[in-house]
Amino acid sequence: MVAHLQQLLRHTRVEQIVGDVIRLRATGVALGDMAEVENTDGEVSLARVIGLDQNLVSLQVFAGGKGLSTDATVRFLGRQLDVVYSPNILGRIFRGSGEPMDGGPDLSGDPHVKVGGPTVNPVMRVMPTKMIETRVPMIDLFNCLVESQKIPIFSVAGEPHNNLLARIGFQADADVLVFGGLGLIFDDYHFFRTAFEEHGVFGRTVMFVNQASDPLVERLLVADMALAVAEKFAVEENKRVLVLLTDMTAYADAMKEIGVAQERIPAVRGYMGDLYTQLAQRYEKACDFKGAGSVTILTVTTMPGDDVTHPVPDNTGYITEGQFYLHGGILDPFGSLSRLKQHVIGKSTREDHSQIMNTMIRFYSEAAEAQRKQAMAFELSSFDEKLLKYGGLFRERFMDISVSMGVTEALDLCWKTLAECFEPQELLMKQHLIDKYFPKLAVPSPTSEE
Known part of the structure; x- marks a missing residue:
């Protein structure tokens, strides 16, 4: 009842604006709830609850806090973030807010699926036994990519990690390709879109893209949207889904910036203390579902200064099942590792x-x-x-x-x-x-x- 009333109430006393985060006092609000923020000029933007301190609510405004007034009106929607899901989303491109950005037909009438949620019950997971052939010899021969595996490409700025990720995407033996771009410059976004179109896989691909100029909060939502859609395709359509995410370091940096805006106490190198948990919640969505399809997650994680002890690759290494190490334009056979390759080598591949x-x-x-x-x-x-x-x-x-x-x-x-x-x-x-x-x-x- 209280939550229902919150949907009807319009809060007009914004107490604080820090960057893209606004704070006001409200009750009956849950973490992750969506809200509409209407500025004094009538412009409306979506926002998401990212912090609760008793009745003090912190919201991340999608469009940013620039030009926002403390006289703005906030209306809580009483629901969590969701994203459209149906076969119609294949071949479509969405923003980090979930809205189409390709000028295609309106999908607002299609079913929606809740973003986020728990990982799969372990009893519903199947032991990985199937190989995903990528046609990249250094992967297929020496560090096989296995269905339901979660594995990053460790790289540094300037390495052709996007070329490698795109190549795996359009060459991999998968039914559905879900791409999540995190803080991409326009050239990189255009490269991925063109690569998928030219190699004939765009019709079975769905893209969620947050560009570098887009709101920071949308960068955190892209991975969750991509994984929510991938899980639906795997469970309800029995599809073998490959999820590509780039760059997870940009994702972690966005979490750090929002943490600073919330005045949270940082841990190592300015990153928040829950970095491991936040990364694990996304990577653990990789799964081979009993009686259904599978979700395989391949990401790019850039290492600032080629430092593998940096908090992002360091935490990632504890979560994932190996890594592909891109160094000097090649996949280094000594730095790369797939901990699941023994499940498929000589079993789903040739005896030699x-x-x-x-x-x-x-x-x-x-x-x-x-x-x-x-x-x-x-x-x-x-x-x-x-x-x-x-x-x-x-x-x-x-x-x-x-x-x-x-x-x-x-x-x-x-x-x-x-x-x-x-x-x-x-x-x-x-x-x-x-x-x-x-x-x-x-x-x-x-x-x-x-």
């Missing part, structure tokens, strides 16, 4: 996958050592020369993120590369696999005297 993965990385590690010996002018053995040749081929054929090939094709190319550089007995692999897959033409033919 495990042996090939280990052998290729072992030789590349030795090639890196041989390269250091060469740089320091040490004498190289004949085997070192083979390793140097192998290292060059490995970088050219597999490490470039623009390389695209299926996992079976990539495994065959691995055998071809090994055969061009080494003898079969030098591989130290299971003999039956060598007999079956090692290119026969690469084996020296016996002479007539033999």
Whole structure:
């Protein structure tokens, strides 16, 4: 009853405006409730309750606090934030407020789904056993992306992480693609939209975009909207959904700014003490649902100063199941890790996958050592020369993120590369696999005297 009355009451005494946050006194309001703020000039903006201190309510104004008067009128709507959900949202682009920004047909009459909410009951989760083929060799061969996995791309500013994320998006074996852009500059937004359109996946894609010039609070809502829609597609439509979010560091920075506006006491490097909890609540939406589809989450997390101990990547590493480490324009095989790859390698892929993965990385590690010996002018053995040749081929054929090939094709190319550089007995692999897959033409033919 009190909450209902709050919807009818118009509060006209805004006590404080700090940046995009306004404070006033009200009762019967819940955390996360939506409100309408009408300025003295008649302009109306949405706001969301982000803090409660007894009867002192803090609201984040979507349109920002610039030009807002303390005489503004606030009306609480008595509901949480929701977002439109139906098959009609595929091929559409939405703002962080949930409103369409592509000029398409009106969707206000379509069903809506509540944003946020708890993660899935553990008894409804299925053990991950299916691989998502991305056609990126450094992922498919060495650190497989598994359905229902949550995994970030660790990168630094200037690295082509958006190119990699887009490539995975339009090449990945998934039914639905949900993209969330967090604080994107226009060029990046245009790049993602164009990439999805040109590669024919836009019709099964829904985009939620917060640009750098958009209100800060919408940046925090994009991830929740994307995940709410993804969960609906997975549970109700039995779809295999891939969620792409970039950049989670911008997301964390937005939380920090709002925390400062709320006069909260910061923890490490200015970030709030609940950073881990806030990130985990989003990442834990990844799930393979029993009797339904799945949600897989792939994000970009930029590391300021290439510092992996920075609070955002540091906390992320504890939550997620590995990381793809993008360094120097390539996916670093030594910094990358997928903790779920053992569930699919050799099971949903070919029998030689495990042996090939280990052998290729072992030789590349030795090639890196041989390269250091060469740089320091040490004498190289004949085997070192083979390793140097192998290292060059490995970088050219597999490490470039623009390389695209299926996992079976990539495994065959691995055998071809090994055969061009080494003898079969030098591989130290299971003999039956060598007999079956090692290119026969690469084996020296016996002479007539033999």
